[in-house]
Amino acid sequence: MAAEFRNIRENLLLALDTLRTHKFRSFLTILGVLIGTTTVIGVASIITGLNSQLVQAAEQYGSRTIWIYKFEIGFVFRLTREQRMRKPLKYEDAVAIRDFCPDVERVSVEIFHQGLPPVTKYKGQDMVNAQLFGATPEDFSLNNVTFVSGRPYTTVEDLHRRNVAVIGADVATTLFQNENPIDKDITVGGNSFKIIGVLGKRLAFLGDNGDDRNIYIPYWTFRKIYPAARENLILAMAYPNRMTEAMNEITDVLRRMRRVKPDQPNDFGMATAASVIGQFHQITGTVALALVVLSSIGLLVGGIGVMNIMLVSVTERTREIGVRKAIGARRQDITWQFLLEAMTLTGAGGLMGILMGYLLSFTIRTLVPSLPSSVPLWSVFIGFLVSIGIGLFFGMWPAMKASRLDPIVALRHE
Amino acid sequence: MESQTVASQLRESPAPPDNIIILAQDLWKIYDMGAIKVDALCGLSFSIRRGEYVAIMGPSGSGKSTLMNLIGCLDTPTHGEYWLNGRLVSQLTDDELAYIRNKEIGFVFQTFNLLPRATALHNVELPLIYNGTPPAERLARAEEALRMVDLGDRIHHKPNELSGGQRQRVAIARALVNHPSIILADEPTGNLDSTTGEEIMALFDSLHQSGNTIVLVTHEHDIAAHAHRVIHIRDGRVDRDEPLE
Ligand SMILES: Nc1ncnc2c1ncn2[C@@H]1O[C@H](COP(=O)(O)OP(=O)(O)O)[C@@H](O)[C@H]1O
Ligand SMILES: [Mg+2]
Numbered sequence: 208m209a210a211e212f213r214n215i216r217e218n219l220l221l222a223l224d225t226l227r228t229h230k231f232r233s234f235l236t237i238l239g240v241l242i243g244t245t246t247v248i249g250v251a252s253i254i255t256g257l258n259s260q261l262v263q264a265a266e267q268y269g270s271r272t273i274w275i276y277k278f279e280i281g282f283v284f285r286l287t288r289e290q291r292m293r294k295p296l297k298y299e300d301a302v303a304i305r306d307f308c309p310d311v312e313r314v315s316v317e318i319f320h321q322g323l324p325p326v327t328k329y330k331g332q333d334m335v336n337a338q339l340f341g342a343t344p345e346d347f348s349l350n351n352v353t354f355v356s357g358r359p360y361t362t363v364e365d366l367h368r369r370n371v372a373v374i375g376a377d378v379a380t381t382l383f384q385n386e387n388p389i390d391k392d393i394t395v396g397g398n399s400f401k402i403i404g405v406l407g408k409r410l411a412f413l414g415d416n417g418d419d420r421n422i423y424i425p426y427w428t429f430r431k432i433y434p435a436a437r438e439n440l441i442l443a444m445a446y447p448n449r450m451t452e453a454m455n456e457i458t459d460v461l462r463r464m465r466r467v468k469p470d471q472p473n474d475f476g477m478a479t480a481a482s483v484i485g486q487f488h489q490i491t492g493t494v495a496l497a498l499v500v501l502s503s504i505g506l507l508v509g510g511i512g513v514m515n516i517m518l519v520s521v522t523e524r525t526r527e528i529g530v531r532k533a534i535g536a537r538r539q540d541i542t543w544q545f546l547l548e549a550m551t552l553t554g555a556g557g558l559m560g561i562l563m564g565y566l567l568s569f570t571i572r573t574l575v576p577s578l579p580s581s582v583p584l585w586s587v588f589i590g591f592l593v594s595i596g597i598g599l600f601f602g603m604w605p606a607m608k609a610s611r612l613d614p615i616v617a618l619r620h621e
Numbered sequence: 622m623e624s625q626t627v628a629s630q631l632r633e634s635p636a637p638p639d640n641i642i643i644l645a646q647d648l649w650k651i652y653d654m655g656a657i658k659v660d661a662l663c664g665l666s667f668s669i670r671r672g673e674y675v676a677i678m679g680p681s682g683s684g685k686s687t688l689m690n691l692i693g694c695l696d697t698p699t700h701g702e703y704w705l706n707g708r709l710v711s712q713l714t715d716d717e718l719a720y721i722r723n724k725e726i727g728f729v730f731q732t733f734n735l736l737p738r739a740t741a742l743h744n745v746e747l748p749l750i751y752n753g754t755p756p757a758e759r760l761a762r763a764e765e766a767l768r769m770v771d772l773g774d775r776i777h778h779k780p781n782e783l784s785g786g787q788r789q790r791v792a793i794a795r796a797l798v799n800h801p802s803i804i805l806a807d808e809p810t811g812n813l814d815s816t817t818g819e820e821i822m823a824l825f826d827s828l829h830q831s832g833n834t835i836v837l838v839t840h841e842h843d844i845a846a847h848a849h850r851v852i853h854i855r856d857g858r859v860d861r862d863e864p865l866e
Contacts, residue, residue, distance in 0.1 A: 217750050530734045533695060535723020535751040537716045614695045618734065
């Protein structure tokens with residue numbers, strides 16, 4: 208066994224003993240490390256939780272679906288002037304995509320109002336936040352929805368502009384409670400629609416999923432009722448493993464349809480489940496980086512505290528060091544004794560931080576159910592290793608100082 | 622001074638015969654205090670044979686402790702040669718000195734120098750920890766050493782639960798536990814009342830009888846009378862070196 212490690216058990220016991228003897232002082236010392244580790248674990252757990260929630264929520268729409276809109280879709284925070292000036296996509300654009308993109312299997316179009324949605328009524332019951340969409344029948348498969356009852360409308364119903372509707376799960380519960388909505392008539396903005404299908408509840412990201420409040424009516428019915436509506440959203444489904452090709456083809460077609468000059472950037476946006484997830488990863492990556500910087504400061508402060516307390520400890524125990532040297536401890540024995548003590552100290556802080564992190568994660572999960580959080584194992588390992596590393600790094604100088612003491616000088620120390 | 626050192630190195634003697642456990646030749650210890658230099662030892666020479674029982678006496682400040690620290694390898698001479706058990710130790714590195722202190726020397730201090738928070742057993746175990754003795758053997762040997770100093774029933778006591786005499790006996794057990802070639806004691810009874818001091822001296826006597834080489838420093842004639850030879854020191858030099866009957 209390497210000479211440095213042969214006394215590791217003794218040194219560990221010794222370190223724990225010192226910790227026990229100076230409980231309060233030790234606790235204060237490792238507070239920085241504790242808080243640093245708690246922060247890392249806590250935030251890592253929130254990010255991990257949000258992440259898995261987002262991945263599930265995004266992937267439920269299907270991994271082959273491409274959303275196409277005049278703006279970039281996803282986590283957009285502010286629109287430029289150029290973006291606000293963009294003209295809407297047209298129905299003809301969707302037709303062109305369907306006809307000229309060989310890697311696109313299916314296409315659907317949704318149309319909607321900008322501004323306040325019309326009020327939805329059933330008997331005496333009002334719903335003000337239901338969102339009305341005109342959608343082609345393909346839209347149901349492109350959105351990967353499930354029906355809890357009823358059926359989607361058909362192309363024939365669409366072309367004949369029938370007043371039928373498929374409603375989201377929240378619309379059903381709000382307006383019908385325990386009643387069966389199928390074949391009932393609702394009015395939206397004064398127009399009556401017969402309900403032919405009810406959708407299952409969708410997975411949500413942060414709170415509820417807005418799609419559960421959607422009411423889908425046939426595309427051409429919507430165009431007939433609201434001839435002024437112009438905002439089209441196109442959904443395209445690529446053949447398996449042809450996402451990139453499909454998106455390139457769509458880009459080419461749309462640039463031609465919208466007459467974008469070759470030196471101009473695209474004046475429309477595309478999104479997929481993967482791109483939304485990727486965007487979110489970028490955001491959480493930034494948050495994580497900020498977190499690392501922040502907790503590093505905490506850990507640095509903690510480390511300096513540890514160094515300080517170790518220097519005090521070395522001074523207090525100068526005589527002990529003298530005794531140990533007098534009976535045969537070598538420099539490295541003393542170095543390791545104090546290094547291990549520092550690492551035990553910060554390691555204990557790290558363990559407490561991990562515990563607090565778990566507690567924090569549990570508390571968040573309990574108090575805010577919509578904010579999922581689960582502690583990732585890697586953050587536990589990193590938290591613990593970094594804590595011990597802090598002890599190693601900041602304990603180095605005090606330990607070296609202790610090991611260099613002259614035995615006679617140390618023994619004379621009062 | 623420079624040429625003298627070179628000359629003494631050229632004259633470097635061959636290893637002393639086997640029965641000479643300590644050979645000190647022209648030992649100097651000069652404390653450099655910046656403005657002034659204190660000559661604590663000024664060319665001290667003597668030898669001690671295996672199995673001897675030697676007392677070092679001298680007035681306060683004569684250099685007894687300085688000499689003991691050199692013999693005990695806690696310190697190195699400014700110049701001069703020091704052979705311990707056939708090895709020239711005056712020029713060893715820190716770690717080599719630590720090894721010698723651990724294996725060859727059992728040091729007993731006036732102020733006991735026990736670890737206050739450790740039990741008697743752990744205090745005695747300590748030298749064995751630093752030479753990698755396995756735990757089971759360590760415990761057995763530490764217990765045995767404590768029994769030898771009549772503390773078999775106090776092994777789990779901490780120093781502050783023991784009397785002065787008992788503490789010094791723990792320290793002696795610690796000095797013995799590695800079976801050193803020599804036991805050194807710097808005023809071992811200096812902090813004890815005379816009755817307890819006599820008890821401790823009786824212990825040294827019996828250790829000598831069982832074959833140990835003992836060198837102790839004292840300024841009390843009663844204590845020195847236990848030894849078989851007294852080296853008197855004055856101003857860092859050997860003043861008289863006489864056998865006791
Ligand atoms: N670390 C030191 N620094 C400077 N001078 C010292 C030191 N240790 C001892 N001395 C001096 O060396 C001389 C011998 O001291 P010491 O060996 O302790 O004497 P004794 O033990 O015989 O009383 C004294 O003059 C003392 O002041
Ligand atoms: Mg002295």
